[in-house]
Amino acid sequence: MDDVKYFSLHDQKEAQLTAAQEQLRQISLQSSQQIDQMNRNFKETLNTVLDQAEQERKQRQKMYEMQVDQMQQNLEAERNRAELMQQTLMAQLVAAEEKFRQYVEKPPERPIYKPEDLQQTIVNARKELGLDVENFYNFAFAGHAKTGKSSLINAIRGLNKNDPEAAAVGVMETTMDISMYTFPDGQYPHVRLYDIPGSGTMSHKAESYFDDKGLCAFDCLIILVQNTPGQEEIAFAQKAIKYQQPVAFVRSRCDQDIDNMLKDGDIDEVTQEIVYNHIKELAEKTAIEIKAKAPELYKIPCYFIAAPALRQVVRGGRNLIYYQETELLEYIVLMSKHSRNIVVDGGVPNGNNED
Numbered sequence: 543m544d545d546v547k548y549f550s551l552h553d554q555k556e557a558q559l560t561a562a563q564e565q566l567r568q569i570s571l572q573s574s575q576q577i578d579q580m581n582r583n584f585k586e587t588l589n590t591v592l593d594q595a596e597q598e599r600k601q602r603q604k605m606y607e608m609q610v611d612q613m614q615q616n617l618e619a620e621r622n623r624a625e626l627m628q629q630t631l632m633a634q635l636v637a638a639e640e641k642f643r644q645y646v647e648k649p650p651e652r653p654i655y656k657p658e659d660l661q662q663t664i665v666n667a668r669k670e671l672g673l674d675v676e677n678f679y680n681f682a683f684a685g686h687a688k689t690g691k692s693s694l695i696n697a698i699r700g701l702n703k704n705d706p707e708a709a710a711v712g713v714m715e716t717t718m719d720i721s722m723y724t725f726p727d728g729q730y731p732h733v734r735l736y737d738i739p740g741s742g743t744m745s746h747k748a749e750s751y752f753d754d755k756g757l758c759a760f761d762c763l764i765i766l767v768q769n770t771p772g773q774e775e776i777a778f779a780q781k782a783i784k785y786q787q788p789v790a791f792v793r794s795r796c797d798q799d800i801d802n803m804l805k806d807g808d809i810d811e812v813t814q815e816i817v818y819n820h821i822k823e824l825a826e827k828t829a830i831e832i833k834a835k836a837p838e839l840y841k842i843p844c845y846f847i848a849a850p851a852l853r854q855v856v857r858g859g860r861n862l863i864y865y866q867e868t869e870l871l872e873y874i875v876l877m878s879k880h881s882r883n884i885v886v887d888g889g890v891p892n893g894n895n896e897d
């Protein structure tokens with residue numbers, strides 16, 4: 543009996559166990575189905591997301607590729623344009639080089655213009671001549687040979703040609719080098735007179751005379767003229783104006799004109815009136831010639847003198863006949879005073895180029 547009881551209990555338990563196992567199996571089956579379903583769902587979702595991402599990536603890639611294409615096209619167009627420009631520039635350069643080569647191979651149509659540094663030329667000329675422009679007013683007596691430059695300097699200094707301190711004077715070409723003279727007895731201590739060799743000779747050519755002698759270096763230029771100012775004297779004066787130098791013409795040896803008139807029987811005697819008329823005539827002729835040849839020089843004064851008469855004036859002696867010695871002396875004194883800022887009645891003589 544007990545055994546029967548035992549077996550039925552056992553069976554019961556067994557049945558319960560089997561049922562529980564079945565239940566467990568069912569639950570496990572359901573769970574695994576659920577998990578499978580979730581897996582499938584997850585995969586689906588993942589695939590959808592991945593698909594979308596892939597599509598987006600492709601779209602972006604396509605867009606980037608299009609942009610890169612566009613940029614490449616732009617770059618190519620830019621490169622082509624640069625190449626074209628380079629070719630054009632090269633062609634222009636080659637043409638310019640050829641033009642330049644042809645230009646430099648040909649002799650210049652006109653002389654090459656080199657602007658002259660006037661101030662530097664003056665400085666150099668002063669250095670070369672050893673000219674002291676700080677402490678002295680320097681007159682240069684220049685002009686054609688035998689116009690009486692040395693005789694004029696002697697006369698201004700009150701000397702005659704035989705005086706040991708006089709400048710050499712003669713009928714042959716006499717002054718060969720530039721010489722400096724001062725006033726005797728300490729008169730006008732700040733004035734120096736420079737005797738310049740005559741131009742138009744074999745040794746001193748007229749064309750290069752102004753530059754060769756460094757005439758621009760002087761404070762004032764006294765140009766002695768032959769009869770009336772000719773091309774030579776006009777060219778010197780034009781140069782002087784270029785260097786802004788005060789300049790005056792002097793026609794010396796006027797006494798010889800009068801002597802000749804006497805010898806030729808044009809006049810019977812020498813009077814002051816005859817001399818004045820002669821000077822007037824010469825002055826008018828000179829003015830006409832200057833007006834015709836170089837009107838810009840019309841303001842330059844021209845003094846008509848005779849060296850012997852001038853020497854007499856300087857020495858304070860009496861002379862029977864005068865030319866324009868006093869006027870010339872006044873010019874010299876006024877110019878040198880003006881340079882030292884000494885105010886003088888009547889100012890500076892006409893023609894000192896300081897308009």
Ligand SMILES: Nc1nc2c(ncn2[C@@H]2O[C@H](COP(=O)(O)OP(=O)(O)OP(=O)(O)O)[C@@H](O)[C@H]2O)c(=O)[nH]1
Pocket residue numbers: 686687688689690691692693694710711712713714715716717718738739740741794795796797798847848849850
């Ligand atoms: N009658 C007269 N003779 C003069 C006068 N000036 C100069 N002479 C004479 O003319 C000649 C030449 O004079 P110079 O003073 O040597 O002339 P220059 O211009 O200095 O001559 P170079 O230095 O050689 O260029 C000399 O025989 C002088 O005596 C003048 O005003 N009247």
Ligand SMILES: [Mg+2]
Pocket residue numbers: 691692693710711716717737738739740
């Ligand atoms: Mg001389």
